[in-house]
Amino acid sequence: MNVVIIGGGIAGIAAAYCLSNDGHKVAVYEKLKKSNWGGLAYLLENEEIKMFKKIGLDDELYAIANPIDTQNKLNTQGKVIETAKNSRAVCIPRNELLKIFISHLNKNIIKYGKSFAAFKFDPHHNITHACFSDNTHYAGDVFIAADGINSPVRRLLIGSQPFSPVRMQEVINVIPLSKIKNHGFCLNEAVKFMSDEGGLAVGVAPTRNSIIWYIQFDVQKYQILNGQAKSIHEFSLDVTRLWDKRIKNLIEHTDFSSSYIVNNVYVKNISKLHYHNLAFCGESAHKFLTLVNVGVGEAIGDALIVKRLLHKCDDKLNNIPTNVFKDYDKGRIGALLKQYNKNKDSLNKFLQPLKVAYGK
Ligand SMILES: Cc1cc2nc3c(=O)[nH]c(=O)nc-3n(C[C@H](O)[C@H](O)[C@H](O)COP(=O)(O)OP(=O)(O)OC[C@H]3O[C@@H](n4cnc5c(N)ncnc54)[C@H](O)[C@@H]3O)c2cc1C
Structure with missing residues (x-):
């Protein structure tokens, strides 16, 4: 299938990695120029590492990232209150994490300096093309919006979510x-x-x-x-x-x-995670997780379900792309709510x- 991905952060790149591994033709359109594309660093804990294992990149992650064996909570004077040894967490700069995924993608899959502007639709509301502010447009069978928390795609297709x-x-x-x-x-x-x-x-x-x-x-x-x-x-x-x-x-x-x-x-109600033949991944889908600490793992979780749905669709040739994401919301919302509640608990603990x- 021809997959157009809007946004080249972790969610877009993880989706590109998972889908191109499954034989799809993928292109990522990223607003920023390559030189501006970087960011800070992530502390990835057990749950996130498990996601890297699922997609076969855990060894590469451990080879590049700094292993964090111990995680200590201290009082203000440095006395240990709580300790977690053998944590298997890692700390890694964002651009190095992105490079792990990108090293597996074909050259030129990512087009930089492409700012999403609009879509073209067929008479059944399926998206046929993504259009960019430099007056280019690209056709796809399915589309992924991975354009971050302020998602212009979500605002256009679904309306803005009050945070x-x-x-x-x-x-x-x-x-x-x-x-x-x-x-x-x-x-x-x-x-x-x-x-x-x-x-x-x-x-x-x-x-x-x-x-x-x-x-x-x-x-x-x-x-x-x-x-x-x-x-x-x-x-x-x-x-x-x-x-x-x-x-x-x-x-x-x-x-x-x-x-x-x-x-x-956060957003109180999780709204739709898809629109016809477009799936939202990463922060554009679910900036309701309260804290930033698990976004990478959840972005991979999104990519894995999208991969499964596209795979199923390939198996049934008569299944038109309109229906391809109909089970996406059902497949994701339970896991996301679990994470939301976990984060809410840690936030409450932090405030005490x-x-x-x-x-x-
Ligand atoms: C400071 C900080 C620290 C964090 N720390 C952690 C951590 O320790 N552990 C963890 O798991 N998560 C962490 N997160 C969360 C994690 O970064 C995200 O959840 C995860 O990277 C998924 O992001 P994303 O790809 O959905 O969005 P983004 O990373 O925001 O990527 C969206 C991309 O879309 C592009 N874009 C936007 N508009 C357009 C447009 N119109 N056209 C084309 N492209 C567009 C943007 O330029 C950007 O590259 C942190 C986040 C922040 C901000």
Whole structure:
């Protein structure tokens, strides 16, 4: 089948990998120019790693990513509250993760600098072509929208989904290891310092060439003045003033102009995950997971179901693409709701004082 994928983030690239492995002709259209295409890094835990195993990329992931054997929760002074050993988690920069998938794709499958603009339809509302702002258009049998949280495709086909804010925001920072010599953290350990009162935590997770560190905070108790580097810097110093001195060291070595503020959001009702012969994958499908921590695994989960549905459709030649995704919503929504509830529990735990959350 001829598959047109809009968006070249993890969801689009994972779908391209899974579908081209199954013999489909795939093309990915990504809005950004190749040089702008990068991003931060991911801490992938057991559930996400299982998804990589399912698609046969776990060995490659372990070969490139930094293994995180131990995950510790600490109090603000660095005393361990909870420990998870042999975690089999990894930490990996986004562009390196994308490269693992891309190394298996045919050259030129990804077209950069292609911003989706519109569709052409047949009389039965099936999509026939995706059109881009440079006046090009491409025909497909089926289409995948993997164009992220603000999905222009979703807005066009289904309408915008009202998001509800989550009571947690995050600031994520990266320090190249070349810029910080004595950071005092073990390279195979991820740690999270938690405030006694709850609603504030600092996490640290090393990749092979950088330290990723982040502040998670309850937006009802803490606010960053604005998104400028100076405000983020002052906020970071302010909320961690009396904490373990390794955090002050991280702050001193951080270029806050590259910080990323995550506004966690969710949607109360999961709406449609498909439209005729188009399936939504990744954040365009389900930005309702409350926290950003599992998006990669869920994006692979989407790709695997899409692959199964297209495979079934190939088996029955009389099955027209209109119906191809009719079981997609049913196949995904149960798993996504499970994840949503899990994330809601961790969010509630995060907001509680330590002695309530950890019974100490
Ligand atoms: C800071 C941060 C940290 C995260 N950390 C983790 C983590 O530790 N673990 C984890 O599992 N998940 C994490 N996530 C979530 C994870 O990144 C996503 O859920 C996952 O990558 C799936 O994203 P996506 O491909 O759906 O969307 P995106 O990564 O947003 O990709 C969408 C792509 O579509 C493109 N696009 C947008 N509009 C158009 C258009 N009009 N035409 C063509 N292309 C378009 C965009 O340029 C982009 O490349 C994190 C997310 C963020 C923001």
